[in-house]
Amino acid sequence: MDPTPPPDPTTNPEGDPPDPTDPTDPTDPTTGAASGNAPAPPAARISGVYFPVTTLGPGRRLGVWFQGCPLACPGCMSRHTWDPAGGRPVAVTELLARWRRALADGAAGLTVSGGEPLAQAAVLARFLEGAAAIRAEASATRRADILLYTGYTDAEVAAAPDRLRAVRHADALVTGRYRAAAPTRLVWRGSANQRLSPRTALGHERYAPHLARMAEGPTLQVVEADGVVIYGVPAPGELAELEARLDRAGTRLTNRSWRAR
Numbered sequence: 001m002d003p004t005p006p007p008d009p010t011t012n013p014e015g016d017p018p019d020p021t022d023p024t025d026p027t028d029p030t031t032g033a034a035s036g037n038a039p040a041p042p043a044a045r046i047s048g049v050y051f052p053v054t055t056l057g058p059g060r061r062l063g064v065w066f067q068g069c070p071l072a073c074p075g076c077m078s079r080h081t082w083d084p085a086g087g088r089p090v091a092v093t094e095l096l097a098r099w100r101r102a103l104a105d106g107a108a109g110l111t112v113s114g115g116e117p118l119a120q121a122a123v124l125a126r127f128l129e130g131a132a133a134i135r136a137e138a139s140a141t142r143r144a145d146i147l148l149y150t151g152y153t154d155a156e157v158a159a160a161p162d163r164l165r166a167v168r169h170a171d172a173l174v175t176g177r178y179r180a181a182a183p184t185r186l187v188w189r190g191s192a193n194q195r196l197s198p199r200t201a202l203g204h205e206r207y208a209p210h211l212a213r214m215a216e217g218p219t220l221q222v223v224e225a226d227g228v229v230i231y232g233v234p235a236p237g238e239l240a241e242l243e244a245r246l247d248r249a250g251t252r253l254t255n256r257s258w259r260a261r
Contacts, residue, residue: 055232059108075180081115171203
């Protein structure tokens, strides 16, 4: 076995992480395709991307769902995001291009969920670094925040250097396993053990008013695109109610992501 590891494609010859918004990046900023003989850009395994999401943080947001989850919480509504081989590879440059477009369309923030985003900590760190740089350029007056969901606890995040690097640019975190036996009405959280933690001045400004706020009205956003896609954190019984309502309207759900197959 060759004891010399291959070079890290996310660093330059000096060992510094490259600027993900550098206009000299030899990749197409829209598609993420490499130009000439340049190596392919870093890519994440992604389950989905959607704008505007209105149920996972304040305002209209770009939602990015990472694929793959080693935690597999019983009762999770997103079982389709568990398989690390599912979803599709998406270049970080493509994700950043989607973020630029969302900001141009008035996005109030970026929400990253999964799956478990920290299962892809290195590429997540690169994405959030670029997202933070882009939002700083976008507007000096209208600031967009970054909210990251993870099933790891605060202690588990703090204990792993790669996870700490990945969350560095998040303005707020929602942490902790989903526990079906601990339902809650706390906004943007699925179970009572999960913590919403502001991490920056913008995070405190945007999320402090919501730390103890209960969700009001529907917490799910239903989007019809190649079927029915549901975004949000369901309140107790809300998924069953939604199924019944859709059924009465003539829409029968199949392949429900919150049910074991």
